[in-house]
Amino acid sequence: METEDKEIICKECGFVFVWTKGEQDFFVEKGLTNTPSRCPVCRKKKKVRHTFTNNYNITCATCGKKSTSPFKPEQPKKVLCQECFLAQEKEQAD
Numbered sequence: 780m781e782t783e784d785k786e787i788i789c790k791e792c793g794f795v796f797v798w799t800k801g802e803q804d805f806f807v808e809k810g811l812t813n814t815p816s817r818c819p820v821c822r823k824k825k826k827v828r829h830t831f832t833n834n835y836n837i838t839c840a841t842c843g844k845k846s847t848s849p850f851k852p853e854q855p856k857k858v859l860c861q862e863c864f865l866a867q868e869k870e871q872a873d
């Protein structure tokens with residue numbers, strides 16, 4: 780099947796970007812059947828957000844402050860807020 784460059788409107792920012800033949804071939808090679816719905820910039824942004832977003836609500840075991848963490852707390856009772864975590868690190872270092 781012949782492929783050709785496709786214009787796609789990013790569903791995130793509305794930017795019209797070109798999905799090139801080369802990229803389409805790459806998708807096929809990887810066994811991907813879905814069409815990208817975001818422009819390269821938003822795709823990148825999403826990755827970054829995914830890495831750095833504070834997703835999990837935690838309550839600090841030391842000061843009781845509510846905070847968020849990008850990591851899923853494995854032991855919720857031992858979770859510390861960033862300040863207490865850093866303070867503890869410092870104590871251990873001394």
Ligand SMILES: [Zn+2]
Nearest residue numbers: 789792818821
């Ligand atoms: Zn976009």
Ligand SMILES: [Zn+2]
Nearest residue numbers: 839842860863
């Ligand atoms: Zn704390």
